[in-house]
Amino acid sequence: MKQRYWILLFAAIIAACLLVWLLPRGGGQTALVYQDGTLLYTLDLRQSRTLTVTGPAGENLITVAGGEVFVSYADCPDQVCVQHGPLQKRGGPIVCLPNRLTIEWAKHDAQVDALSGTGGLS
Amino acid sequence: MKRSWFLMVLCLPLLLCGCAQRSAEREFFAMDTVMQLRAYGPEAEAALSQAEAEIYRLEGALSCRDEHAALARLNKAGGGTADAETAALLQTALTLCEKTGGAYDPALGALSQAWGFSTGAYRVPEQDALAEAMQESGAGLVQLDGTSVKLTNGAQLDLGGIAKGYAAGRVRAILQDAGVTSAIISLGGNVAAVGTKPDGSAWTVGLQDPDNPEAYFGTVSIEDACVVTSGAYQRYFEENGVRYHHILDPVTGCPAESGLKSVSVVAKDDTLADALSTALFVMGLDAGAEFQKRSGLSFEAVFVTDDNTVWITPGLAGQYRADRPYQILT
Numbered sequence: 001m002k003q004r005y006w007i008l009l010f011a012a013i014i015a016a017c018l019l020v021w022l023l024p025r026g027g028g029q030t031a032l033v034y035q036d037g038t039l040l041y042t043l044d045l046r047q048s049r050t051l052t053v054t055g056p057a058g059e060n061l062i063t064v065a066g067g068e069v070f071v072s073y074a075d076c077p078d079q080v081c082v083q084h085g086p087l088q089k090r091g092g093p094i095v096c097l098p099n100r101l102t103i104e105w106a107k108h109d110a111q112v113d114a115l116s117g118t119g120g121l122s
Numbered sequence: 123m124k125r126s127w128f129l130m131v132l133c134l135p136l137l138l139c140g141c142a143q144r145s146a147e148r149e150f151f152a153m154d155t156v157m158q159l160r161a162y163g164p165e166a167e168a169a170l171s172q173a174e175a176e177i178y179r180l181e182g183a184l185s186c187r188d189e190h191a192a193l194a195r196l197n198k199a200g201g202g203t204a205d206a207e208t209a210a211l212l213q214t215a216l217t218l219c220e221k222t223g224g225a226y227d228p229a230l231g232a233l234s235q236a237w238g239f240s241t242g243a244y245r246v247p248e249q250d251a252l253a254e255a256m257q258e259s260g261a262g263l264v265q266l267d268g269t270s271v272k273l274t275n276g277a278q279l280d281l282g283g284i285a286k287g288y289a290a291g292r293v294r295a296i297l298q299d300a301g302v303t304s305a306i307i308s309l310g311g312n313v314a315a316v317g318t319k320p321d322g323s324a325w326t327v328g329l330q331d332p333d334n335p336e337a338y339f340g341t342v343s344i345e346d347a348c349v350v351t352s353g354a355y356q357r358y359f360e361e362n363g364v365r366y367h368h369i370l371d372p373v374t375g376c377p378a379e380s381g382l383k384s385v386s387v388v389a390k391d392d393t394l395a396d397a398l399s400t401a402l403f404v405m406g407l408d409a410g411a412e413f414q415k416r417s418g419l420s421f422e423a424v425f426v427t428d429d430n431t432v433w434i435t436p437g438l439a440g441q442y443r444a445d446r447p448y449q450i451l452t
Contacts, residue, residue: 091334111326
């Protein structure tokens with residue numbers, strides 16, 4: 001009887017450990033929203049939502065829908081972040097320089113360590 | 123007996139968690155772009171704070187727009203005495219200008235202003251204005267003697283073509299001095315790596331696709347090296363349906379039309395890579411490939427032509443990966 005109790009407890013702990021390890025990797029994709037280097041939101045792309053971030057140049061409307069994240073509206077004149085479209089699996093972060101906003105993959109969801117490009121957006 | 127075995131299994135997750143290296147990250151805006159720094163190891167946090175402070179310091183020192191910056195003061199006064207660091211960097215810039223036959227030129231400030239690239243007020247300059255800006259541009263108008271700088275004909279220094287590269291080099295030096303053996307940084311798309319990844323493997327750097335800047339067309343694996351890309355695809359403006367990008371050809375005074383969409387340079391020296399990505403973009407594929415063979419400078423390159431052909435220099439053959447077909451230069 002006592003032995004069965006231990007085996008049950010043991011199995012429960014192993015199951016809990018596996019769950020903790022596997023969930024953030026296998027389950028869906030996670031995007032991070034930063035403003036001026038401060039992490040504002042951790043977005044689970046399986047959950048549709050809309051949020052507004054306010055910066056020096058105005059507002060950015062960030063939309064999560066259909067497993068994607070994109071900037072659906074921005075106050076700024078250049079609209080680079082809106083034209084970027086959804087965050088791509090094989091690609092760089094969405095950047096809004098005027099509002100000092102970036103949206104990027106959580107580290108375990110990124111396929112490269114860094115992206116070399118022209119960067120200077122405006 | 124059974125219980126001790128059970129305890130050992132219980133400890134296993136804790137051991138595995140301990141294997142993950144401690145890491146630190148920074149993301150901030152400086153030099154008109156996004157700076158992303160990531161370092162591993164117990165020294166990472168303190169080293170990144172130092173690196174961040176250094177970037178802000180260089181932003182202040184090397185800007186040609188901020189009128190209080192050392193470089194802007196030289197431009198306004200037509201010269202003067204530069205601080206040792208600015209003078210040394212200017213010397214590097216002038217040397218690279220000479221080596222690239224003027225394809226990289228640190229004294230195109232007047233041209234950059236005429237096109238509005240340095241101010242954001244983009245416009246195609248009138249013939250007269252362009253001719254005048256040409257008269258005021260070119261490293262031939264710059265004299266450097268020790269720390270004494272003389273700018274003739276109203277020449278304007280613009281170290282924008284190497285400032286990020288220099289900053290990347292400084293950050294790498296700071297991290298190494300602090301004992302960091304694994305770090306990767308991106309200063310607005312200038313990527314530089316310290317050592318390898320914490321697991322000992324090489325870093326994978328994506329090369330931005332000029333036609334789809336949200337994605338990459340290939341990757342380069344690097345250790346203790348940098349990757350700098352110049353392209354016509356992001357900083358540009360349109361007037362009467364014509365696209366004008368920001369990389370100016372010193373010979374014509376107009377945006378370079380060399381048949382390339384982008385050039386990425388892989389090298390050990392960050393400042394060199396930054397200047398060369400601009401120079402190769404201005405030179406074009408044939409002259410650029412020839413330069414890579416003959417210059418005696420240590421670097422490799424990836425060229426993307428207007429017809430979307432990718433060419434890599436032979437030294438990159440083992441480091442370049444892509445789904446798309448590519449050609450190896452001979």
